[in-house]
Amino acid sequence: MSSSGLEIRFRGRIGAFMLDADFSAPGRGVTALFGRSGCGKTSVLRCLAGLQRLAGGYCALDGDVWQDATTFVPTHRRPIGYVFQEASLFPHMSVRRNLLYGAPRGATNAKAIGYDEVADLFGLRRLLERSPRHLSGGERQRVALGRALLSQPRLLLMDEPLSALDASARDEILSYLERLHANFSLPVVYVTHDLREVERLAD
Secondary structure, eight states: OOSSSSSEEEEETTTEEEEEEEEEEEEEEEEEOOOOOOHHHHHHHHHHHHHSOOOOEEEEETTTTEEESSOOOGGGOEEEEEEEEOOOOOSOOHHHHHHHTTTTTTOOOOOOOOOOHHHHHHTTGGTTTSSSSSSHHHHHHHHHHHHHHHHHHHHEEEEEETTTTOOOHHHHHHHHHHHHHHHOSSEEEEEOOOOHHHHHHHO
């Protein structure tokens, strides 16, 4: 196996569905998983995150093995950020507190993703003291993206993050995702059934 980038093999039955995924991806940039609904895209992300365990599976990032015949690193110990279809923000917390939720304390190394950097990148400064209840769908998803980045992930997983948005909000978030791509070198696995998103974002 290569010591750089992402290597996965997941094969097994999940309910009535048979998942068979075997691929490698570079250690930076956006890798898109594209296909119709029900073809197993989200199942691959769940296996990558450690939320679904298939016996005999293999998953490694830059040579660090998260799953093999003898190893299974649980979800909370995998350095991942996960952005879902719905933003799933905490309604009782401000945008600022949502952003900082899950951010490791003392992340001061040179590669750490900074709070100010994320707030500026996603245009969140004017929203910091608001409740998620008073945000648009696109604004909520920008906060979810920022929160995922501030967890200091080595791998970012995105599960159709634009599917719940209207056309104008989708276009807006796509521009922010392009900024993310340009500003950070971490690998992203991006699930979608929209070919336009693949053409615009994927390496």
